[in-house]
Amino acid sequence: MRTETFTCVRCGLTVGVLDPSGGRRDHCPSCLHSRHLRDHVTGGPADCGARMTPIAIAVPRGGGWTLVHRCTACATLSTGQVAPDDNQLVLVRLAVRPIAQPPFPLEAFGDL
Ligand SMILES: [Zn+2]
Ligand SMILES: [Zn+2]
Numbered sequence: 001m002r003t004e005t006f007t008c009v010r011c012g013l014t015v016g017v018l019d020p021s022g023g024r025r026d027h028c029p030s031c032l033h034s035r036h037l038r039d040h041v042t043g044g045p046a047d048c049g050a051r052m053t054p055i056a057i058a059v060p061r062g063g064g065w066t067l068v069h070r071c072t073a074c075a076t077l078s079t080g081q082v083a084p085d086d087n088q089l090v091l092v093r094l095a096v097r098p099i100a101q102p103p104f105p106l107e108a109f110g111d112l
Contacts, residue, residue, distance in 0.1 A: 019083035
């Protein structure tokens with residue numbers, strides 16, 4: 001049986017397209033970067049092909065973590081499932097970023 005792989009455009013890691021839970025990966029488990037290969041409006045292939053940077057974690061209704069990517073060329077946003085072996089340090093860094101860099105002082109909540 002031949003295992004399909006792709007090469008990460010950022011760190012060069014060779015990645016099997018299936019994660020340990022059998023889901024299909026759309027990003028690198030090490031640096032979490034992706035490639036703009038799918039048109040997220042039509043669901044068909046996109047001819048962009050540029051690197052997509054992970055910018056945030058979203059939690060959909062029903063729980064779980066979803067990774068939000070933004071294309072470095074055309075700024076398209078896409079979401080993808082977090083895999084069981086994704087780099088947990090990078091995931092947590094993304095998740096705490098809004099709280100670590102608030103646009104207003106958090107001290108105000110100390111009195112609540
Ligand atoms: Zn990578
Ligand atoms: Zn793009």
